Amino acid sequence: MSTDSTRELLRAVGVAPSILSADFGALRSQVKEVLAAGARVIHVDVMDGRFVPPITVGPLVVEALSGVVREAGGALEVHLMIERPERQVAEFAKAGADSITFHAEATPHVAYTANLIHESGACVGLAINPATPVGALAEVADAIDLALCMTVNPGWGGQPFIEHSLEKLPRVRALVGGEVAVEVDGGIDPTIAPRCRRAGASLFVAGSAIFHAPDPAAAYRAIADSLEEA
Numbered sequence: 001m002s003t004d005s006t007r008e009l010l011r012a013v014g015v016a017p018s019i020l021s022a023d024f025g026a027l028r029s030q031v032k033e034v035l036a037a038g039a040r041v042i043h044v045d046v047m048d049g050r051f052v053p054p055i056t057v058g059p060l061v062v063e064a065l066s067g068v069v070r071e072a073g074g075a076l077e078v079h080l081m082i083e084r085p086e087r088q089v090a091e092f093a094k095a096g097a098d099s100i101t102f103h104a105e106a107t108p109h110v111a112y113t114a115n116l117i118h119e120s121g122a123c124v125g126l127a128i129n130p131a132t133p134v135g136a137l138a139e140v141a142d143a144i145d146l147a148l149c150m151t152v153n154p155g156w157g158g159q160p161f162i163e164h165s166l167e168k169l170p171r172v173r174a175l176v177g178g179e180v181a182v183e184v185d186g187g188i189d190p191t192i193a194p195r196c197r198r199a200g201a202s203l204f205v206a207g208s209a210i211f212h213a214p215d216p217a218a219a220y221r222a223i224a225d226s227l228e229e230a
Contacts, residue, residue, distance in 0.1 A: 001070060001075055001098050003098075003121065003122065003123050003145075005075075006075045006098040006099055006122075006123045006145075007123055007145050007181075009040050009041055009074070009075050010041065010075070010077070010099060010123060010125075010145060010146050010181040010183075010203060011179070011180075011181045011202060012040075012202070012203075013197065013202050013203070013227055014039075014041060014202075014203060014204070014224070014227075015039060015188075015193070015203075015204050015206055015220060015223045015224050015227070016039070016041040016042065016043040016077060016183070016203055016204065016205045016206070017031075017034045017039050017042060017043065017205075017207070017210045017211070017216075018043040018044075018045055018157070018185070018205050018206065018207035018210075018211075019031065019043070019044055019045070019057075019065075019207075019211070020043075020045040020056065020157045020207045021157045021158070021207035021208040021210070021212055022207075022211040023211065027061075027064075027065070028064070028065065030211060030216055031065055031068055031069065032068060032072075033216055033217050034210065034216055034217060034220045035068070035069065035072040035074055036072075036217065037216075037217035037218075037220045037221055038220070038221065038224060039074065039220055040072070040073065040074040040075065041074060041075050041077050041099075041203065042065065042069050042074060042076050042077065043077050043079060043185070043205045043207075044057065044061065044062055044065070044076060044077065044078045044079065044097075045057075045079050045081060045207075046058065046078060046079060046080050046081060046082060046088075046092070047081045047082065047154075047155060048081070048082035048083060050082070050083045051081050051082050051083045051103065051105075051106050051154075052081045052154050052155030053155055054155055054156065058091075059091045059092050059094070059095035060095070062076060062078060062095040062096050062097055063096055065096075066095065066096025066097075067096075070096075075098035076096060076097050076098050076099070077097075077098065077099040077100075077101060077125065077146075078092050078097040078099065078100050078101065079101045079125070079127065079148070079185070080092070080100060080101065080102045080103070080106070081103060081106075081154050081155065082102075082106065083106055083107075084106065084107055085100075085102035085103070085106055085107055085113055086102075086107055086109055086112060086113040086116055089102075089113065089116045089117050089120055090116075090120060092122075093117070093120035093121060093122050094120075097122050098122060098123065099122055099123035099125055099145065099146065100117045100120070100122045100123070100124065100125065101124075101125025101126065101127050101146060101148050101183075102117075102125070102126065103126075103127045103128070103129065104126055104127065104128050104132060104136040105128070105129055105132060105136075110126070110140055111139070111140055111143065114126065114140055114143045115143070118143070123145040123146065124143065124144045124145050124146070125144065125145065125146035125147070125148055125181075125183070126140060126144045126146070126147055126148065127147075127148035127149075127150060127154075127185075128147075128148070128149060128150065129150050129153065129154060130150055130151070130152070130153060130162050130164075130165065130168075134168060134171045134175055135175075137172065137175055137176060138175060141175055141176045141177070141180065144176070144180060145180060145181060146180060146181040146182075146183055146203070147172055147176045147180055147181070147182050147183065148183040148184075148185055149165060149168060149172050149182065149183070149184055149185075149201070150165075150184075150185055150186055151165040151184045151185060151186035151187055151188070151192075151196070152185070152186025152187050153186075154186075157207045157208045158207075158208040158212075159186055159187060160187050161186060161187025161188070161192050162186070162187070165184065165196070166195060166196065166199045169182065169184070169196060169199035169200045169201055170199055170200050173199075173200030173201075174200075181202050181203050182200055182201045182202050182203070183201065183202070183203040183204070183205060184196045184201045184203075184204055184205065185205035186205070188204045188205060188206040188209060188223065189206065189209040189223065190209075190222045190223050190225070190226035191226070193223050193226050193227055194226050194227060194229065197227055204223065206220075206223055209223065210223070
């Protein structure tokens, strides 16, 4: 998928199911299920056991899902919760990542990393943790396609939404402007998602609320429907 097409998907108001909470024994079928329900951005959480305590997946999982997602007209957003993400950008782009998000706290070379991602042919996302000031986005706001405001502390699925995120989101939106997608990740469900949309978010990562539900497709649609009513 071209970066222009990916950028359009990221900017559109929508729900990005996170495979962190999926059943990895049935991963491809569960991803197909939410794609059939309307999802067009699939969120892949990559953790290294250093930037955050858990260890999750790598480029092989991205490669395994890329064909399924692209056949549905979707995009894979890879969220790197790893130290020194600039060292891994090329491998994830090669594996099929359409967008790569990294953390401002994870590298001293934020602008360099953003440039590497652009050169790899992927869209660029920059994430900030709940306690990180919005100003961390300021110097590269014109070089990113997506700003991710973590609404839980990164590393584990199923955490409760941090309420003060709602005060932070309007400042993120004002800083990055209307052409950059503003994404939230953590504690998103049909009650929280509309509140975040009203505060300025446009893309909503949901993991346990979707994949821990008896019917992931119906759970995805419930969040998507709540955004239409916001």
